[in-house]
Amino acid sequence: MTEAKFYEQTWDLQYKHALGETTSRFLEGLTQQKIWGRRTTDGRVLVPARSYDDQTHMPTGEWVEVGNSGTIEMFTIVYEPFKGLPVPPYALVYVLLEGADTALVGYLKGLDLKNQKDAIAALGIGTKVYVHFSKTPVGSAADYWFELSK
Amino acid sequence: MTLDNVGIIGFGQSKFVKTRIDVTFPELVREGATMALENAEISIDDVDAVVYPLAPDALIGVGNGERWVIDALGAVGKPFMRVNNGGATGMSAVLTAWTHIASGLFDVVLVAGADRVSESSSAQSVLNKMWDVGYERPVPLNTITMLALSAQRYMHLYDSDETDMAMVSVKNRYHASLNPNAHLQSTVTIEEVLASRTLAWPIKLMDACPASTGAAGLVLVSERYAKKNGLKPAWIRGLGQNSETYWMGNRVGPKAMGDHADADALAVAFQRAYDQAGITNPREQVDVAEIYAPFSSVELHVIEAAGIADKGKSPAALANGDYTLGGNGVTVNPSGGTQCTNPIAVTGLIRVGEAANQVLGLAGAHQVKGARVAIASAIGGDHQFYSTMVICSDLEEI
Numbered sequence: 001m002t003e004a005k006f007y008e009q010t011w012d013l014q015y016k017h018a019l020g021e022t023t024s025r026f027l028e029g030l031t032q033q034k035i036w037g038r039r040t041t042d043g044r045v046l047v048p049a050r051s052y053d054d055q056t057h058m059p060t061g062e063w064v065e066v067g068n069s070g071t072i073e074m075f076t077i078v079y080e081p082f083k084g085l086p087v088p089p090y091a092l093v094y095v096l097l098e099g100a101d102t103a104l105v106g107y108l109k110g111l112d113l114k115n116q117k118d119a120i121a122a123l124g125i126g127t128k129v130y131v132h133f134s135k136t137p138v139g140s141a142a143d144y145w146f147e148l149s150k
Numbered sequence: 151m152t153l154d155n156v157g158i159i160g161f162g163q164s165k166f167v168k169t170r171i172d173v174t175f176p177e178l179v180r181e182g183a184t185m186a187l188e189n190a191e192i193s194i195d196d197v198d199a200v201v202y203p204l205a206p207d208a209l210i211g212v213g214n215g216e217r218w219v220i221d222a223l224g225a226v227g228k229p230f231m232r233v234n235n236g237g238a239t240g241m242s243a244v245l246t247a248w249t250h251i252a253s254g255l256f257d258v259v260l261v262a263g264a265d266r267v268s269e270s271s272s273a274q275s276v277l278n279k280m281w282d283v284g285y286e287r288p289v290p291l292n293t294i295t296m297l298a299l300s301a302q303r304y305m306h307l308y309d310s311d312e313t314d315m316a317m318v319s320v321k322n323r324y325h326a327s328l329n330p331n332a333h334l335q336s337t338v339t340i341e342e343v344l345a346s347r348t349l350a351w352p353i354k355l356m357d358a359c360p361a362s363t364g365a366a367g368l369v370l371v372s373e374r375y376a377k378k379n380g381l382k383p384a385w386i387r388g389l390g391q392n393s394e395t396y397w398m399g400n401r402v403g404p405k406a407m408g409d410h411a412d413a414d415a416l417a418v419a420f421q422r423a424y425d426q427a428g429i430t431n432p433r434e435q436v437d438v439a440e441i442y443a444p445f446s447s448v449e450l451h452v453i454e455a456a457g458i459a460d461k462g463k464s465p466a467a468l469a470n471g472d473y474t475l476g477g478n479g480v481t482v483n484p485s486g487g488t489q490c491t492n493p494i495a496v497t498g499l500i501r502v503g504e505a506a507n508q509v510l511g512l513a514g515a516h517q518v519k520g521a522r523v524a525i526a527s528a529i530g531g532d533h534q535f536y537s538t539m540v541i542c543s544d545l546e547e548i
Contacts, residue, residue: 084275103399
């Protein structure tokens with residue numbers, strides 16, 4: 001049998017995505033250590049801010065500043081390395097902030113993740129966390145993460 | 151509008167493995183098409199139209215992959231459509247073929263495709279690109295973490311634990327050991343699953359599906375074609391689809407439409423298919439389920455969305471011997487399911503093909519004795535696109 005041959009390739013594609021007025025204002029808020037949501041026609045507050053509502057298909061209206069603390073709604077701790085993604089371990093959480101009706105995703109930092117059992121025991125649905133803002137914000141969603149409330 | 155009945159007269163699938171180096175991707179796709187046609191005992195000349203399932207192009211590394219395989223499918227000179235609905239792609243393609251025939255436009259439609267996920271070591275990086283560029287991309291979400299989040303929430307809401315997930319893995323690996331086409335064919339114990347390395351807690355390696363290479367195809371026909379040719383197809387008796395919001399963060403909290411712990415939108419899709427098929431009590435009327443669950447945790451809430459168990463109650467039933475071949479009640483994933491074989495583009499198609507084989511008594515060592523009514527489902531995106539089907543050996547009342 002002929003020796004099998006292979007063709008190797010890498011896709012290196014560049015994009016510069018416009019984020020629009022609503023997302024841009026939310027990200028600008030992060031540089032001022034504020035988390036903004038938008039109120040739906042039936043009164044829910046969508047965080048992060050979105051210009052339309054997934055439930056009603058209607059535009060959202062009023063900007064609402066929500067609290068910088070809240071509770072974990074779901075979490076995972078990643079121990080497996082994935083090509084192109086950060087080196088593990090890292091913890092990801094969805095947090096319902098005070099005054100928000102939808103949860104915001106982010107890293108949970110400041111917790112030792114090396115001992116899996118202890119790390120899992122420290123986290124749960126309802127665990128209180130707060131938003132930690134970067135001291136050197138760049139106006140992206142990387143400008144915040146969560147830490148356990150003291 | 152009266153719709154024509156649609157039946158399945160051919161199902162072919164290759165032996166699924168990690169890697170194939172003896173064929174190009176189009177050659178692999180041709181295998182799926184050829185096996186389905188041979189199983190249906192027809193030729194490509196009998197086919198009126200072709201539907202082709204393919205998930206993201208970046209997984210196969212060729213843009214607009216439907217161009218590459220058109221000759222391999224025998225589709226030149228025929229109406230052709232590519233379908234992409236993420237993990238639900240294979241089943242959405244079957245649904246598209248059903249629509250082609252039920253509308254009265256066509257009598258014979260081929261659905262065939264393939265995948266070879268392991269050719270890219272960047273699969274989870276590709277899948278990470280599903281998330282919002284403004285809000286979510288700085289966080290490394292992928293298809294494993296998105297379902298780890300769901301599993302963690304399910305465990306919390308229903309006081310479930312990792313052993314419940316491990317029981318699913320043990321069952322599916324046992325079933326796959328009886329299926330000569332399955333990718334993972336070795337049995338495992340609960341202890342081995344629990345001791346396997348953590349990917350994204352609570353999902354461990356043995357809770358997870360493999361990246362599979364292989365091909366599969368189906369041939370669907372109209373009732374008039376089946377009657378004219380004296381065929382006895384497996385009949386599609388009901389179909390459902392439903393969708394869920396893009397935002398996982400909108401699936402928690404008291405004002406959410408559905409909970410990310412569950413598959414509430416899938417339950418609606420099942421109900422739609424049940425209503426069409428006349429199923430009022432799936433626990434009694436359904437014999438076998440081929441449901442899409444790439445991780446053990448997913449199978450628990452899909453069983454519940456199918457109405458086979460109440461919410462949070464599938465682990466107890468599983469521990470009681472339900473869902474296993476030769477056990478009580480509805481047999482779930484007798485092929486070993488997606489957890490043991492996941493060639494993404496055709497995974498949903500295989501669910502339908504396995505369900506058809508079951509009701510026709512053609513499933514071999516993993517046959518559910520006397521199966522007449524089967525259900526199949528698939529999930530795409532981030533638990534976002536849902537497809538369901540009811541398949542029966544006949545057109546009599548269920």
